[in-house]
Amino acid sequence: MRTKLFLSTLIIALITLTFSMLSVNFVFKQQFSNYLTQVNEATLEQLPLRLSSLYQTTGTWDPALLNEVSHTLPTGTVVTLTDPKGKLIATLSNPMDNMMHGQDQMGMGMGMGMSSYTTTSWKTKTFTVSGPLGNLAIAEVRYAQILNPQDVRFQSAVFRSLLFAGGLALLFGILLSYFTSRRLVAPLKRLTQAANRIGHGHFDERVSVRSKDEVGQLANAFNTMADNLNRQETMRKQFTADIAHELRTPLTSIKSYIEAFQDNVLPANHENLSSINEEINRLVDLSSDLKDLNVAEIGGLHLKLELVDITHLLEKIIHSLYPLIQEKELTLNWNTPEKPVTAAGDERLLTRLFYNLVHNAYRYSNPSGQISVTLTQMPDYAEIKIKNTGIGISEDDLPLIFERFYRADQSRTRETGGTGIGLALVRQITDLHKGTISVLSKVGQETEFVVKLPKKIKVAEE
Numbered sequence: 001m002r003t004k005l006f007l008s009t010l011i012i013a014l015i016t017l018t019f020s021m022l023s024v025n026f027v028f029k030q031q032f033s034n035y036l037t038q039v040n041e042a043t044l045e046q047l048p049l050r051l052s053s054l055y056q057t058t059g060t061w062d063p064a065l066l067n068e069v070s071h072t073l074p075t076g077t078v079v080t081l082t083d084p085k086g087k088l089i090a091t092l093s094n095p096m097d098n099m100m101h102g103q104d105q106m107g108m109g110m111g112m113g114m115s116s117y118t119t120t121s122w123k124t125k126t127f128t129v130s131g132p133l134g135n136l137a138i139a140e141v142r143y144a145q146i147l148n149p150q151d152v153r154f155q156s157a158v159f160r161s162l163l164f165a166g167g168l169a170l171l172f173g174i175l176l177s178y179f180t181s182r183r184l185v186a187p188l189k190r191l192t193q194a195a196n197r198i199g200h201g202h203f204d205e206r207v208s209v210r211s212k213d214e215v216g217q218l219a220n221a222f223n224t225m226a227d228n229l230n231r232q233e234t235m236r237k238q239f240t241a242d243i244a245h246e247l248r249t250p251l252t253s254i255k256s257y258i259e260a261f262q263d264n265v266l267p268a269n270h271e272n273l274s275s276i277n278e279e280i281n282r283l284v285d286l287s288s289d290l291k292d293l294n295v296a297e298i299g300g301l302h303l304k305l306e307l308v309d310i311t312h313l314l315e316k317i318i319h320s321l322y323p324l325i326q327e328k329e330l331t332l333n334w335n336t337p338e339k340p341v342t343a344a345g346d347e348r349l350l351t352r353l354f355y356n357l358v359h360n361a362y363r364y365s366n367p368s369g370q371i372s373v374t375l376t377q378m379p380d381y382a383e384i385k386i387k388n389t390g391i392g393i394s395e396d397d398l399p400l401i402f403e404r405f406y407r408a409d410q411s412r413t414r415e416t417g418g419t420g421i422g423l424a425l426v427r428q429i430t431d432l433h434k435g436t437i438s439v440l441s442k443v444g445q446e447t448e449f450v451v452k453l454p455k456k457i458k459v460a461e462e
Contacts, residue, residue: 009181013173021166025159032155040074044141047079048127055129055136066090077143084135187215191222203230235403246286250279292352293425303346303432305457310341310350310382311375317355318373321362330365333372341375343382343453345433350453353429354384356422357449361388364447380455381435387448393441401439402427433457 047069054065061081070092073079079092122144129137190207197205206226209219257276260266318334325332343350361371369389376383393401402423430437434457441447 009177010174013177014170017166017169017173021162025162028158029155032151036151040077040143043072043074044077044125044127044143047073047139047141048129051081051129051139052131052136056131061089061137063090066092070094074143077141080140080142081129082138082140084138086138089137184215187211187219191219194222194226198226198229203233243290247283250282253279289421289425293421293428303349303457305344306347307342308345308347308350310343310384310453311337312340313347313351314354314358314373314375314384317351317358320355321358324362325371328362328365329368330362331368331370333370335372335374337375337377339377341377341382343433343455344457345453349429349432353426353451354386356426357386357451360422361386361447361449364388365390378452381452382455384451384453385448386451387446389446392443392445392447393439394443398439398441402437 050069054069055061058065066081071094073092073094075094077094081089081092083089122142125141125143127139127141128135129139187207187210194205194207203226206223207219209216209223254276257266257272261268261272266272314334315336318332322332358371358373365371365388372385372387374383374385374387376385427437430451430453433453435451435453437452438450439447440450
């Protein structure tokens, strides 16, 4: 990439420099030619006055004085001077023209042609030479813009100066392109090396941010990605350990009961079989939770949309959990709205969502604490608040409680901490219903979950 960047920058500089030099050279030649033309025409405008003064000085057309006028004529100018009757008085031209013409003739013999000077198109002007007694003569001027060798050498010197300046500019461009490409590619190389290390499992790899431009923003994005990957890798390892623990605990219990039955240590009565059945139900619940969560995360969980009576749904959940709430001597505040509150959604999934939230409120409430469930119908959505007094959640744990298998207190067992995937499933179901969920908590005091479900949602049909 560095070579491509260097060559592309160099080619752009070379093309730009070439066009610039050609443009400057063309404009210079054009302006220089215009300048010479203006100077020559200004000189020719003075010719009638000079010829009139010459005639009045001697009273005749003195050949010597006319010869002096010839020396002052612009190169390439021929003046035909005739009297008012048309009789030729003299033909004037700069002697340098004859010398250059002679050199050209010699050059032609050597194959050089008209290389010593160049001409443009010929022009003609007619002047009247006047005196005190009337018209003295008619001067017909035929002229062209001829570049003599001095003019050509001057133009060549300017062009060589342009070439020299262009060469210096090109050299500077090469050096600048080299260092610029090196400066731009160096951080990209570091990013590539860091990406390769992360690809080999070194998730602690980071790159330094030395600028605030696009490369710096890319480095920041890379570091953020690396942080997320490192966190996901940690969670994956934790997930493996947690799922192994969640499976081992009930399986160990079931194995212990069966071995006790085989050794006749315990009788296979209703009570002991009920304990085994309870452990099996835990495995079934865990399997169901994992399946629903995984299906939701890969986008395979589909809604069976209908108009759900949220009031009736919450009443059924509260009724099913009420014996547990009474056993823990909790106070339940169920703020029933006057009118039924409805929302669009899947009743089975919404039942799972609110059951998890209310059951969490029961589990993490202090004995003799309070649980409040508030349902409010808003114009565009239904708002459900589930609040409990209890241990609360710290600010550091709040952003992570919806991650699967995350427990704010790692010392909690399944009896006090659940499977650790209930809130992850709650988040997935809420997102699936295009709703929002937020949580507010004060450590040692209370925790409140707020769920907002829209009244109407659109789900793409498969």
